[in-house]
């Protein structure tokens with residue numbers, strides 16, 4: 001993997017957390033692999049791809065010793081189940097709803113497969129079948145149903161389509177279903193294979209981060225970006241006209257005189 005240049009590759013809202021993340025990775029890697037079952041995941045499963053976007057280190061950083069408190073996880077993009085198995089191993093009390101077409105993403109079209117993706121997913125995740133609900137199909141078909149059913153999640157992990165339109169939709173629903181204090185994770189922030197720069201993940205992720213600045217705490221930024229949802233949302237607050245000192249003084253005096261509200 002090529003070296004990351006924080007100033008060039010990260011939105012200013014993410015640069016401080018990106019610098020911190022890069023410093024923390026080695027120590028987090030050591031800690032997460034010391035957790036029960038984590039180092040055995042790749043030996044036990046059959047995975048043709050070993051995407052390394054540091055989901056394991058991120059979960060260690062954010063939930064670490066409190067991982068037993070995570071009860072509900074929404075995953076978009078299951079593929080062969082490698083991240084699903086990790087989530088089920090690391091979060092022993094969590095139920096995982098995972099959505100995938102099992103048809104592969106745009107970038108997987110040329111991938112040769114000996115077996116259907118879903119068959120591999122089922123086999124790899126069989127040991128956790130009681131804690132995993134699989135939703136076969138497009139995220140934009142399943143997410144509105146989960147939302148309408150009143151589902152809420154402690155963690156939402158977006159790793160399905162990398163096309164910006166799809167990520168906007170996935171983000172909208174995941175954010176709406178995320179509990180206050182919950183953690184939203186996007187994979188592939190640094191992915192850029194679509195020729196149109198604005199079709200790539202940052203276009204969707206950064207737009208969300210800008211609109212919702214003040215609604216979250218940035219937790220992690222590398223290939224993965226993670227934020228924690230604040231208890232209250234500011235993004236929908238109405239614009240307030242700035243008042244001069246003189247206007248504020250006149251308003252104060254009128255209110256004291258019992259002359260009600262007055263707009264300058």
Ligand SMILES: C[S@@+](CC[C@H](N)C(=O)[O-])C[C@H]1O[C@@H](n2cnc3c(N)ncnc32)[C@H](O)[C@@H]1O
Pocket residue numbers: 051076077078079080081082083084099100101102103104105106137138139140159160161162166
């Ligand atoms: C990068 S892979 C997921 C990798 C997996 N999270 C892991 O780490 O092992 C992306 C997956 O998203 C699925 N996918 C792509 N677009 C989708 C969409 N709009 N709705 C649901 N699944 C989608 C693909 O079928 C593919 O399996």
